[in-house]
Amino acid sequence: MQNKSGFSVLELMVVLGIIAILSAIITPSVIRWYQNQGLRSAVSELQGNLQLAKLSAIRQNQSCAVNFNTDSRSYTIPCVNKTVLLSSYSGGVMFGRPPGEATIPATAITYKSNGTSNSAAALSVYLTDNNNSSYYRIRVVLSGGIYVSKWDGSDWQ
16 A cells, blocks of 8 residues: 555645635734734824923923924924924824814923923823724823823723
8 A cells, every 4th residue: 555645635725725714814903903003103102202302301401392293294302303203103193083072182292391391281192093993192281291091982091
């Protein structure tokens, strides 16, 4: 009796069929994760850059502003000579707030030399993806504190 090694065409077709089905199931999740990862990275970097502006104001003993430009989808921090383009993130990150959100987004956030915000009211910046499927709010309060929250469809968490 002859011993045959290898796979039959039928076995190969079954394995390829299973791989195709799994790929069809997994691909949308991977794409959604990739888009959300860009938004989460942009939020994290903005939070870090606000902290950088706050610490620069204290260190340089002068005000330091973060200016937001919705048209160019960018923000600048002149006191540290830094510009960030939201278009550099995956998922089409842009400034945007959820429908029904009443708070007007800030066009600039300025830290005073003592690290506090120059605004008596909390200032918010909103980021979303190109599908408007996720929203984040980065909020700076009078004390200079920076808080990040995510929109759950009805409230900030």
